[in-house]
Amino acid sequence: MRMTSQREIILEELKNTDTHPTVDELYFKVKKRLPRISLATVYRNLEKMSELGIIQKIETVGSQMRFDGNPEFHYHIRCIYCGKIDDLPIRPIESLKDSRNVSLDGDLKNYKLVGFKLEFLGVCPECQNKQKQ
Amino acid sequence: MRMTSQREIILEELKNTDTHPTVDELYFKVKKRLPRISLATVYRNLEKMSELGIIQKIETVGSQMRFDGNPEFHYHIRCIYCGKIDDLPIRPIESLKDSRNVSLDGDLKNYKLVGFKLEFLGVCPECQNKQKQ
DNA sequence: TTAAATGCAAAAAGTTTGCACACGC
DNA sequence: GCGTGTGCAAACTTTTTGCATTTAA
Secondary structure, three states, rough: OOHHHHHHHHHHHOOOOOOOOEEEHHHHHHHHHHOOHHHHHHHHHHHHHOOOOEEEOOOOOOOEEEEEOOOOOOEEEEEOOOOOOOEEEOOOOOOHHOEEEEEEOOOOOOOOEEEEEEEEEEEEEHHHHHHHO | OOHHHHHHHHHHHOOEEEEOEEHHHHHHHHHHHHHOOOOOHHHHHHHHHHHHHEEEEEEEEOOEEEEEEEOOOOOEEEOOOOOOEEEOOOOOOHHOHHHHHHHOOOOOOOOOOEEEEEEEEEEHHHHHHHHOO
């Protein structure tokens, strides 16, 4: 992978964010430093870097893709009102690590189980405040 | 909710399917019986019926929405190659039912936890066969 | 030097919306 | 008859792609 200034700055801006930005959000941040960058470049770079395991693509339900500058496995919590995603500093749930735990009283419909995706849902502090008003 | 023939037939076709169709797939099935129906009507009806809890919207990552004629809670498994979704006849994982189990060594970042979404990933029988060839 | 990356614009894919008309209750 | 629902077309949002040009190694 060739290191271009675009790639470098995209990665830098992603790592400097503790939110998990959408492509668009990141595009506007990067654009402040590289005004001529195109959205397609941001898409292409995020895709490639997540394939290489440098960053992590967070495929949340429904809405847009988001990216996480931290490639290590960890859980996420998503706000059901605003869609924001935060890291969840909990340890991986052991009972799920072993797929045998989940197939005790049923077959897997002939699927070969390769993993699972666990996402937590909640209400973020900001949206809790809005509800109170 | 008013019962129109469109609504009735959409629901009937969804219930008669053991796959978990996308809106488009269902649209073409319904179209065989109601040739003049529009895609917008299918969208509007599926949305409304899932709001009312008559059916279930399956919000899988990345791709399109899919719908399930069975409103009861159950787990799904998604094929990582073709995106197909099947029901998984396993019982709900008890350890996840109690949110206290997941917050033992970390806080929840001030989120109010409301639930979780657990989806299994696998390779469906058809895609396993394709791989062998 | 040359293959990979970029910018731009257009296309694609999925979903939503405005509006006039139709129809269930 | 009223108000919800429908069909149609157009708009919208997010993501991808073709192509000529630029650039890192």
